[in-house]
Amino acid sequence: MAREQVPSAISRVLVFAAHPDDIDFGASATIAGWTAAGVSVSYCILTDGDAGGFSAEDRPGVAALRRSEQRDAAAVVGVSDVTFLGEPDGYLEPTDAVIREIVRRMREVRPDVVLSMHPERSWDRIQKSHPDHLACGEAVTRAVYPAVENPFAYPELEAAGLRSFRVPWLWFYGGPAHLENRFVDVTGAEDLKLAAITAHRSQHPDVGRMQSRVRAILQENARRGGLPEGRSAEAFHVVEVNTEETIAGF
Template identity: 90%
Template sequence: MAQERDVTAPSRVLVFAAHPDDIDFGASATIAGWTAAGASVSYCILTDGDAGGFSDEDRPGVAGLRREEQRDAARIVGVSDVTFLGEPDGHLEPTDAVIREIVRRMREVRPDIVVSMHPERSWDRIQKSHPDHLACGEAVTRAVYPAVENPFAYPELEAAGLARYRVPWLWFYGGPAHLENRFVDVSGREDLKIAAITAHRSQHPDVGRMQARVRAILAENARRGNLPEGRSAESFHVVGINTDETIAGF
């Protein structure tokens, strides 16, 4: 089916996250598969990440350090386009100003797939639902519909040559397990994911435990997705925004 090809073989992908390292935990193995297949993938990190980390020695320049860690992690999975909005870590809100900048990036990139953190809280593992994560998901959702496709939402963007754009697909990561409806087989790319997460050196007081836990989650995702024994998967809640099954305004 045409829609299935659109989902599995994108040409352009734009990925949003609240903090440096969120993407790598949630979707980096899938992204590595997309870039290996020739897709152009861009990251947009909404906060400066300055509330993260565990060492007092990192505090003076932690925001800059975390940007460099994210760029290093992105390169591991084939991504070179990384932008940062610089909102304060721990205080992200889906404000008009934040949504405008998200719309700007969507109109610049014009992606086949937008990937974002989920706006709904997950009670099975509350760590997935940091308030900034939820705010990221809400802001991206508001931008995807209707703002990015409405030329009257931010007319200054239209006037600057950033024309409205209809996003075909929205993929959420880090959301409630019962909403996940797509399990991407990432077998063979586990080491790339682990390397990308580990690149965020300031965030891991126990690297070995983190790596083991990530591998266990990938295996559990594969089990939930009914993949064969021994496989690994990343999980998503995929929503069609503008597909053959949708109509304008409804």
């Protein structure tokens, strides 16, 4: 199980999430390490998170608030490129229209790694598997293969100069624990991760409990990944899509 913070040959990463704050819970410490090493990281949030929060006040303003919170959280870990697709919170589906916009964003960024929520349900902690999370993972997976690399898929994008290309790596976060095969040592970045999560102020009725739980999860990830006692880790399911070990077209 690999523990390197920045695998070789990564210069651009594109991260997808269903809601504002998903990335920060799932991968923000790893992202902080990447940006510190000079990797360009972009976020694409599929919904506005307009069904989130705990207050009945100013519901029309929730979407704008959550976009602002996500930009603040991204800045904590060195990310400035944040886009939103604006799908309604709670109703995300892997439709043709959503996949097209994901393909568009992939072809614009042309990342070495696509990082996404997982398309498979996790029964160990079902909260990880909000229906929007699963839909995000499914839409991104369909976009990665075959749509983004097929010049005849969404030909209007190709005609507009957004050329097809092959994504080398697909990393998933927030999926079933038994599928996780990479544990990134993020020891020393715990406070950055917590600051990014806490930037989503509208989502945390008990900040202290949340922070304590996140620290415990990081330590448990490290234990599962075989890291020494006292370390912290984020866990991923890494899939090779187009590398020297894969066969194109199969």
